[in-house]
Amino acid sequence: MELAVIGKSEFVTGFRLAGVRKVYETADIAATESVVKSVLEDKSVGILVMHNDDIGNLPEILRKNLNESVQPTVVALGGSGSGSNLRDKIKQAVGVDLWK
Secondary structure (H helix, E strand, C coil): CEEEEEECHHHHHHHHHCCCCEEEECCCHHHHHHHHHHHHHCCCEEEEEEEHHHHHHCCHHHHHHHHHCCCCEEEEECCCCCCCCHHHHHHHHHCCCCCC
């Protein structure tokens, strides 16, 4: 399973420097929406990392798909919104709470 990162240049640069191979730099919401749809269909991606503000700008149906996705597990970082709880995402993906 691979890690994929989608977002603006300043968000994805650190992941690219860390050696993540599936880095998708997007400039606007239309490009982000297109890339998200293709990554959701990519069976080799296990974790999708996006900026919370970018997720918030997506259409409601696509946001719902991301929130309910088990594979890839979607992790939202940064932003002004509430964000996703990594512990809840792992629990959803694995089926058990690993911290208990």
